Amino acid sequence: MKRRDLIRRIGEAARDRGLVWEMLRQGADHEVWSLGGHRITIPRHREVAERTARGVLKAFEDELGTRWWET
Numbered sequence: 001m002k003r004r005d006l007i008r009r010i011g012e013a014a015r016d017r018g019l020v021w022e023m024l025r026q027g028a029d030h031e032v033w034s035l036g037g038h039r040i041t042i043p044r045h046r047e048v049a050e051r052t053a054r055g056v057l058k059a060f061e062d063e064l065g066t067r068w069w070e071t
Helices: 003-016 050-059
Strands: 021-026 030-035 038-043
Touching (some): 003 021, 003 038
Antiparallel strands (some): 021 030
């Protein structure tokens, strides 16, 4: 999955639910993002491995709902 698509997908879901999705800081190889009170590190590569992307999406189930990315 492309990194920008992953970030956009989470951002749209957060906006639909009235949550704040923001980047906290950038490193050389990763960015740290926050949704609600939950923080996640996303690699700064053009392509994010499918397993990594799935893990990032799954990490926000508490905030966005169970299997939210499938709807």
